[in-house]
Amino acid sequence: MAILENIRKRTTVLILIIGLALFAFVISGVFTSGDLGGGKVGSAVGEINGEEISRDAFTQQLETATRNAPPASSTLQNVNRVWDRIVKNTILEQQFEDLGVGIEQDQIFDFIRTTGYAQNPEFQNENGVFDPNSFRQTVADWKVNNPLQYDGWLQTEQAIIQMAKEQTYYNLVKAGIGATLKEGELDYKLANDKIDIKYVRIPYSSIPDSALTVTKAEIAAYINDHQEEFKQESTRDIQFVYFEEKPSLDDENTVKDEISKLIGDTVEYSEERDVMDTIAGLRNAKDITAFLDRKSDVKFDTIYKARKNLPASFADSLMTLNTGEIFGPYKDGDFYKVSKMVDRKPNGSVKASHILITYEGAQRANPEIKRTKEEAEARAKELFRDAKKGDTPFVELARDNSDGPSAPNGGDLGYFQEGTMVPKFNDFAFGNTVGTIGMVETDFGFHVIKIDDKEDIVQIATLARELEPSDETINTLFTDATKFEMESIANEESFSDLAKENDYVVRPVNRVKAMDENLPGLGAQRAIVQWAFNEDTEVGEIKRFNVNNGYAIVQLTGTYKEGLMSVEDASASVLPKIRKDRKATQIIGANTGKSMEDLAKDNNVTVSNASALTVKSPTIPGAGAEPVVVGTAYAMEQDQTSDLIKGESGVFKITVTKRTPAPKLENYSTYASSLKSSSAGKVNTAVYDALKEKSEIEDNRATFY
Structure with a gap:
């Protein structure tokens, strides 16, 4: 009691001591862990050119993106999409601010005119044209009466402003892009000037890799001289x-045994009637649907199927069954199965092609077709006679004349079962033999029909148990x-x-x-x-x-x-390049001053020829892509012989045997315009990639997600 009394007297002191202890416990982690959140540094998801991307702002955008994302999207996929968008918008917004790029309200409406909003009758005048005043009034109404839709519009408006700014910015860049007629002429010549050469190639493979020793210091020096090629991420x-x-083998065998016991009849004791009952198995079940509902993991599929629609490994065995016969147990994927032939329809599936000649007023007729019913019938009879003669393949007749959607496929309708087509078409297809050509009339028009094939279809009941x-x-x-x-x-x-x-x-x-x-x-x-x-x-x-x-x-x-690759990591890609340089130096040093014939003889290679080479397609038959070699040839005069050239696959010596200049054109504006369009088409991607490359981006996503 005395102890309790002392504690009561010192309650304030005790609370203070406990509080200090808890505080010490909490803050101790700050100084020992080196961060404030178990490895999560600060509250910024990233930083772009000094501008922080706060986690709160990122989370808001992520929540919106997640709501609008496809159901199959993972959290990380949504995170990456939001991050990429924020990086792009931030980098470009910094450019907009530096250049003073802004968007006025009339520019927003100009952009809206190209969107789905402009097609909404609610925002159109009596002439069906987008009306900015109607749109303003509707948005004002949303603000008062539909806050959720108004918030959605505000997000859309920001996206429109961003897209409009981007369009303005990129157009400013594109305005500085052009191509002169001389550039157009050069582009034309690079693609069409033809060069024939005689050449000797000493392949790098003539010197084995084992003959060269490459040190770690050489690899390190190469990496240092080509740092851009060997940067790596963390x-x-x-x-x-x-x-x-x-499932183990024992699990599979257990399921196999269980399903096997369900094939035949079983005798079970009925406690209710105090007798032994015979329970019909798959073989003798009268109500196959009810039996499979109780005993199978897969319900009874009543659809008749052709051989190609059955499990490929067992289709032949299943198709040979007679009605009532059983096949199995057999393992099909993650199931053990037993199948019973319920019914068979010989020639129950028909493959046919047709030529449809329709007319104005026929069902689903193309509005552009203006022929009368009589004209359609006459044309169909004419095509029917041509098809019967057989001078022109039915496929061509259908492709060139049919009004039906199957025309591009030569009229092929594929396989279909009885009852799929309209009655007259159905009766002809199932009432005639393969190869028969006939003509019938339906509400769609006149059909010239050819029966291409027939096949049996079967109805199979399958007792299946999943392997788990x-x-x-x-x-x-x-x-x-x-x-x-x-x-x-x-x-x-x-x-x-x-x-x-x-x-x-x-x-x-x-x-x-x-x-x-x-x-x-x-x-x-x-x-x-x-x-x-x-x-x-x-x-x-x-x-x-x-x-x-x-x-x-x-x-x-x-x-x-993150940074430069180590010698060990880069050696696999560096070694071939160093060896190639060393081999080229060795080959050139040993063969300088030799004629083409001596060069070929001394190196056990042949003198070869290549014709019609162009700079735009610098491929030499037998040697592959050799842009330096072909480019050198382009700069040479006819009958001139080069020095030794370091190529992609070996060292070359070439003689230009013939130059065939491209025919001169009166004007090269087409090629100049093509160059300009090609360059302008790359602006959006190239400009952003360049800006991103030069930006300082700190990415902390991995800390939070």
Whole structure:
């Protein structure tokens, strides 16, 4: 009691002490973790040229984008779409501000005239023309009476303003793009001046790679001299073993046994009537629909099917069944099945082609067709006679003369079952043999019909049970995954060796980026990517993840920082380039001053010829694309011989044997205009890409999503 009394007297002091302790506990993480949110630095999703993209603003746009996105879109896909849009809008808006690009209200209405709003009768005058005043009045009404629609309009208005600004900005750039007649003439000549050459090519492959030694210092020097080619993003390498929840062989056999027992009749005790009842199986079931409703995972499909619509691996066996016969059990995908032939319709599906000649007033006739019914009948009879003669293939007659939608396909209607077509067409198709050509009249017009093929169709009842892992299988899988995880963490043996000992497949995934979502073999696994990029995750670390239908035991095997690639990482792409340069130098050094014939003889190659080469298509037969070689030839005079040329596939020496200038044109304005249009068409993408390349962009998306 004395202790309790002392506590009561010191309540204020005690509360203060507890408060200070809690405060110390909370702030201690600030100084030990180095951030304020478990690795999430600040509240900005990113920064573009010094302008922060706050998380709140980003989240608002993300919520809107998610509502409007297709149902199958993942969160990360929506995040990426919003980020790309914000980056583009921010970069361009900074340009608009610097240049003073703005949009007036009349420009907004000019833009609206090109949208769906202008087609809405609510915004049109009595002449059916878009009326800005009507639009203003409607928007004002939304503001008072329909706030939700008004908010939607405000977002649309901002998008319109942005698009209008972009259009103005890009048009300013396009105004400075042009092409002179001389440029048009040059473009014409580069495509049409023909050059014939005689050449010798000493391929780089004549010197084996093993004859050259390339040091790490040389690779490093090459990387340093070509830094733009060897920039890399921050990436990770991982490897994993996937433990998939799938039926075991025992599970499959259990389902197979269960479904086999349902084929024949079974005897069961009826407690209600105190007798043994015989329960009809699939073979003797009177009501097949009710039987499959009770016993099968797939309902009875009453549709008659042709061979091509049956499971490919079992179609032949199923089609040979007589009515009432059983096939199975058989495994088809994720099911065990037993099938029973219920009915067969010989020649129950017909393949036919037709020529439709319609007339004004016929059902679904094209309004442009003005022929009378009598004229249509006469034309159809004429085509019927031509088809019967057989001088012109039916396909051509249909393609050139039919008014029906199947005309482009030569009148082919494909296969159809009885009752699909209108009665007269149906009766002709099913009442005549293959190859018969006839003519019938329907409400659509006059049809010249050819029967191309017939095939049997069958009605099959299938008892199916889906293959699923049993509880025992699932528990065993969990045990195996956990055991492998623990052993791989505790064991000094390598992850791959341990997996090999247990007959597990190790799957590597290299160069995973921070904003990647899908991993080959696992699908969408954002949690694994985030773990791999967590600053606390070290190379060699192993972790188990619950994934779709199982578990993945994942190991981080490599990290790559943003910047220049290391010598080891770049060597695969650098080595061929250094070797090519060294081989070219070696070949040129050993063969300088030689004639073409001596060059060919000394290097065990032949003198070859190539004709009609152009700069626009610089491909040499037998050598491939050689722009430097063809470009050199273009600058040479006829009968002139070049020095040794370093090409793409080898070292060349060429002689221009013939030059054929393109015919002169009176005017090259067409080619100049084409150049201008081509350049203008690239402006939007090229300008934005250039601005983005020069922008300083800090991307923190991976921290939050």
